[in-house]
Amino acid sequence: MSAKLKIHVDPDKCQGHARCKALAPELFDLDEYGNAHEVGDGSVPDGLEDKAYLAKANCPEIAIDVTEQ
Amino acid sequence: MSDTSTIPQHPPVTDWVHDFDHTDPRWTENPFPIWDELRAASPVVHTDRFLGCYLPTTYEAVREIAHDTEHFSSRRVIVRDERPEVTRNAAPPITSDPPEHKPAKQLLLPPFTPDAMKKLEPRVRAICNELIDEFIANGQCDAAARYTKYIPVRTIAHMLGIPEQDSDLFIRWIHMILELSIRNEGILVQGVQEMTEYFVGHVEARKQHPTDDLISTMMNARDKNGQPLDDAHVLGSLRLLLIAGIDTTWSAIGASLWHLAKHPADRARLIAEPDLMPTAIEELLRAYSPVTMAREVMKETKVQGCPVKPGNMVLLSFPAANRDPAFFPDADKVVLDRKENRHAAFGLGIHRCVGSNLARMEMTVAIEEWLKRIPEFRLDPAGEVTWSQGTVRGPRQLPILF
Numbered sequence: 201m202s203a204k205l206k207i208h209v210d211p212d213k214c215q216g217h218a219r220c221k222a223l224a225p226e227l228f229d230l231d232e233y234g235n236a237h238e239v240g241d242g243s244v245p246d247g248l249e250d251k252a253y254l255a256k257a258n259c260p261e262i263a264i265d266v267t268e269q
Numbered sequence: 270m271s272d273t274s275t276i277p278q279h280p281p282v283t284d285w286v287h288d289f290d291h292t293d294p295r296w297t298e299n300p301f302p303i304w305d306e307l308r309a310a311s312p313v314v315h316t317d318r319f320l321g322c323y324l325p326t327t328y329e330a331v332r333e334i335a336h337d338t339e340h341f342s343s344r345r346v347i348v349r350d351e352r353p354e355v356t357r358n359a360a361p362p363i364t365s366d367p368p369e370h371k372p373a374k375q376l377l378l379p380p381f382t383p384d385a386m387k388k389l390e391p392r393v394r395a396i397c398n399e400l401i402d403e404f405i406a407n408g409q410c411d412a413a414a415r416y417t418k419y420i421p422v423r424t425i426a427h428m429l430g431i432p433e434q435d436s437d438l439f440i441r442w443i444h445m446i447l448e449l450s451i452r453n454e455g456i457l458v459q460g461v462q463e464m465t466e467y468f469v470g471h472v473e474a475r476k477q478h479p480t481d482d483l484i485s486t487m488m489n490a491r492d493k494n495g496q497p498l499d500d501a502h503v504l505g506s507l508r509l510l511l512i513a514g515i516d517t518t519w520s521a522i523g524a525s526l527w528h529l530a531k532h533p534a535d536r537a538r539l540i541a542e543p544d545l546m547p548t549a550i551e552e553l554l555r556a557y558s559p560v561t562m563a564r565e566v567m568k569e570t571k572v573q574g575c576p577v578k579p580g581n582m583v584l585l586s587f588p589a590a591n592r593d594p595a596f597f598p599d600a601d602k603v604v605l606d607r608k609e610n611r612h613a614a615f616g617l618g619i620h621r622c623v624g625s626n627l628a629r630m631e632m633t634v635a636i637e638e639w640l641k642r643i644p645e646f647r648l649d650p651a652g653e654v655t656w657s658q659g660t661v662r663g664p665r666q667l668p669i670l671f
Contacts, residue, residue: 215621218383222547233378257609260617
């Protein structure tokens with residue numbers, strides 16, 4: 201059993217590339233300007249861990265944190 | 270087309286590291302080995318051409334400059350032979366610096382979100398098929414002149430609410446403003462003037478009869494004090510939307526088709542694995558990024574340890590950054606399923622391309638529709654592929670047999 205993950209988008213770094221939303225729509229949402237934020241409190245449901253890391257690895261602004269709880 | 274006979278030619282380059290020139294025909298034809306040579310020499314190189322210009326050659330150097338709006342201004346975004354007075358509201362927000370940049374950009378963002386693009390997608394699919402209908406019976410076509418050229422121009426015309434039939438006029442202005450203007454300031458002034466007069470007519474018409482399009486969106490926009498934008502701002506942003514949305518995506522779609530024409534295995538894989546398309550599009554964007562922006566050095570600083578001095582321009586080569594082997598393993602290979610891809614094709618930092626979601630949608634639809642109708646194709650050995658010069662690089666002649 202792997203550790204629970206939590207994601208966070210730094211709103212000061214995000215520039216709205218929207219890669220996270222494309223790769224992990226269950227974990228990220230966009231505001232009216234297209235800038236990203238995590239869904240809910242950022243807890244990653246079981247089975248979506250790979251998608252969390254994939255979104256992080258494709259963010260050009262390095263705005264996504266993935267932490268083990 | 271404009272008279273090009275009066276445009277001065279640059280002397281050929283003999284020392285790329287100390288005297289580079291991004292308008293040299295060898296750079297236009299195949300820039301990749303040149304970037305490798307420059308990158309091996311230094312993270313930042315300099316040329317005395319263009320009244321002095323730096324080129325960051327690594328991903329980290331490009332990122333550092335893109336994020337540093339204190340030392341690097343966007344008031345000039347194209348490197349040219351001359352450097353005339355800067356005009357206010359040239360094309361906000363691309364030519365804006367903080368603090369003016371953010372409010373100008375926020376006005377443009379809502380019409381370009383991924384959700385907004387989904388609503389536009391059926392029209393783009395229809396445009397692609399209308400274009401293919403015109404040449405599919407011939408068994409051959411110049412894909413740059415008959416297909417990739419018209420998808421972005423007709424789409425942005427549709428969004429702005431101006432006639433799609435005026436496409437050739439828009440393409441003429443873009444050729445004047447982005448290519449011919451590098452060596453002839455007069456052509457720039459003429460192109461901007463013609464474009465502005467065109468949009469003034471459409472703005473005036475909407476004052477009598479409001480419409481539901483991007484021109485009206487800009488006219489109805491309010492600044493943070495609740496006031497309408499002045500006409501110069503509206504016209505500047507309309508010019509930007511038309512210029513930035515056309516030959517950029519034309520180039521990206523064209524380079525992708527060029528790659529697929531030469532790589533049957535990649536073509537077969539995309540047809541067999543349609544779910545791979547979004548990842549593949551990102552990789553094609555990385556490998557064949559069309560757009561090189563510019564900055565102007567405002568204050569002395571260092572980039573990756575290299576001193577840079579005011580009075581110089583910077584050629585901010587996102588395409589070169591995307592080929593940096595220190596940042597991308599197998600940087601010179603197209604890996605359609607590349608998992609980790611922080612490419613900078615749409616820029617980095619506050620000037621991230623407003624139209625990135627539009628460009629991705631257009632590229633995806635254009636490649637999907639082409640592969641559905643024309644799954645087998647190759648470059649015509651009797652023809653010649655030519656590439657655009659300078660700020661935006663992509664095929665302008667792409668003879669294909671199918």
